[in-house]
Amino acid sequence: MVEAGAEIGDRCKLGPRSTVKSGVTLGCDNALSEGAVLGGLPQLAAPTGPPGRLVVGDRNVFRENVTVHLAMTEQGVTRIGNDCLLMVASHVAHDCVVADRVILTNNVMLAGHVTVGERAFLGGGSAVHQHCRVGRIAMVGGMARIVQDVLPFVTIDGDTGAVVGLNRVGLRRSGMSREEMAEIKEAYRIIYRSGESFADRLMMLSERFQEGPAAELEPFLRDTSRGYARERRSPPGGTIRVIDDAMDAPVLEMTEQKSKRRAG
Template structure:
């Protein structure tokens, strides 16, 4: 373990093996760092916050502090973070609003400079948030999604698996899995072809997703009728089942 003499670590904090804690970092009483985490310098981690192993946090990031939500009434709220995440300069991750709640981030995510993850968000794995992207409260982001720079996501929206949100987009409704959304407000433009190829999704599955996109966003059908045709006419690939279930479970509607 390497701890710079200017770092301030509460005696109650739990620091894993082989962590590196750089100059002027501040770690609160209820923080737990897993093994081999690296805090470069000027990092603040506070609140009831737990990080897994091999996370890397760059200068001026702030993780685990109290929500900005005006509904805050006290209590114990948490931030739970998995393994092998990168938090670049100036990233903010806030704790949940309600007593017993949690902001949750999975593993292998890359959160780039000055991104914001607000209270009660839930992020999966292998997500990329490019610089200045922001998530309002209660946003859910599924695995392998990408948010380009300056994208802003409204409260309670969901970003589906392997979806791509274009730069400077304003997301006010759910972005379906495997799709590319762009604009202000964001609209679903096409399938996320580059993301699907990089993820190794088979060409026949991509072709089926293209047909599903046409039925959902180009046919003029209502969503229930488009979903019924997807189930009746297209192969029952797991990706299509996930797309259909995601849309059916939407409470804010779909970015169309």
């Protein structure tokens, strides 16, 4: 169903029982599966007036029962970029901004005013608190509870919601050079392992990285309003540590702490 006031671009495919509601601008080559609803009213206990809009780019896929809501106020806009994949039953609330090439897997929930950077990947059932930011090329593990900003380029553990390293696979796939990845690794160590104060870490980042992807981290940190996800360096129990040849290390190392204790 397409309501009056919706705008739909060329070559869009609307599956059975999918709905594009008034206030939606849909670009070209988008695909909606069964039951997807674009442009639902924002879920507010006390609406303050007419809702805003939803603007969707090109070549996005909205799978079964995906919901994306209009902005909260008449002047507001919820935005979905280009080439995104929103899997079954994922939800994007009012005033969210989802950049290009983002993947939201099954049952991901974005609360109002969340921002997701390009090429970010959110695992199944993960939930992001209002006003949080997920940086570009970040990877969020399934079932994670995100209540603070997720820095660009990092990986979030699904069980704890803590940072467990860089998203090396995502960095490689984005086309970054070895030099750029090495700089991101250096910036990561400044942020999480230098032991300096927050102000000193910001100064170190701004002085060391003037350009390139690593230079994105200082302004991202400076602009945080909810704080940022912290690192967990010592995983409990058995762990698998994947080490990337792009970072000049062996391919795979497995440790089973419980097995070692039994053997000892």
